[in-house]
Amino acid sequence: MTPDEQQIETKIASLGLTAPRITPQRIDSLVESLTFDIHHIPGTTTILASAFLPSGFHVVTGSSAAVSPSNFRYDLGVEIATKKARELAREKLWELEGYMLKQTVHQLRGVNAADALDEIRATLEKRCGAVSGDASACACPGGPCSEAIAIGRGGV
Numbered sequence: 674m675t676p677d678e679q680q681i682e683t684k685i686a687s688l689g690l691t692a693p694r695i696t697p698q699r700i701d702s703l704v705e706s707l708t709f710d711i712h713h714i715p716g717t718t719t720i721l722a723s724a725f726l727p728s729g730f731h732v733v734t735g736s737s738a739a740v741s742p743s744n745f746r747y748d749l750g751v752e753i754a755t756k757k758a759r760e761l762a763r764e765k766l767w768e769l770e771g772y773m774l775k776q777t778v779h780q781l782r783g784v785n786a787a788d789a790l791d792e793i794r795a796t797l798e799k800r801c802g803a804v805s806g807d808a809s810a811c812a813c814p815g816g817p818c819s820e821a822i823a824i825g826r827g828g829v
Contacts, residue, residue, distance in 0.1 A: 674701060675763075693778055695770045703766050707732065709755050718742055720750035722758040732769075733761040 674682070674697040682697060703726065710723045718739040724732045735758030739745040 674698070693774060695767065695774055699770060700763060700766050703770070704759060704763050707759065707762055709758060711751050711754070713747065713750070718745040718750070720747070720754040722751065722754035724758045724762040733758055733765050735759070735761055 678697040685694075706727050707724045708727075710725065712721045712723070713719070714721065718741075720737045721734050722736070723734040726732060735754045735756070737750045737753035737757065739750065
């Protein structure tokens with residue numbers, strides 16, 4: 674957890690915020706699970722370090738390069754490129770995990786809303802023929818339920 678993340682966590686705790694969210698511990702765990710594929714581009718001083726999750730998903734690639742070939746040291750280039758990839762991956766993982774959580778919450782709310790509408794429609798069908806088109810079955814023909822039913826099938 675970075676110092677900035679620790680500061681934010683303290684504020685979140687002091688505010689008593691408990692809604693679903695991504696925690697620094699989750700990101701720490703993902704960063705620790707990363708593996709790095711190192712590649713030296715032949716004929717250059719460029720080193721690439723690609724970060725992968727255990728699933729094989731490529732997260733980011735960090736790079737390093739020496740301006741002067743006489744300053745190039747493979748091990749130092751790997752260290753720098755890997756450090757950059759780890760930092761970039763941390764930022765990208767916040768974004769990816771945030772997206773995944775947002776989509777999950779959205780889908781759950783959509784499912785709950787759809788279930789609620791189905792329940793409302795089923796209740797109205799039992800009580801008011803306006804939904805089925807049989808006005809004689811409606812307890813209040815021409816009354817307030819006729820207008821309220823406009824949100825029935827296809828109206829939402």
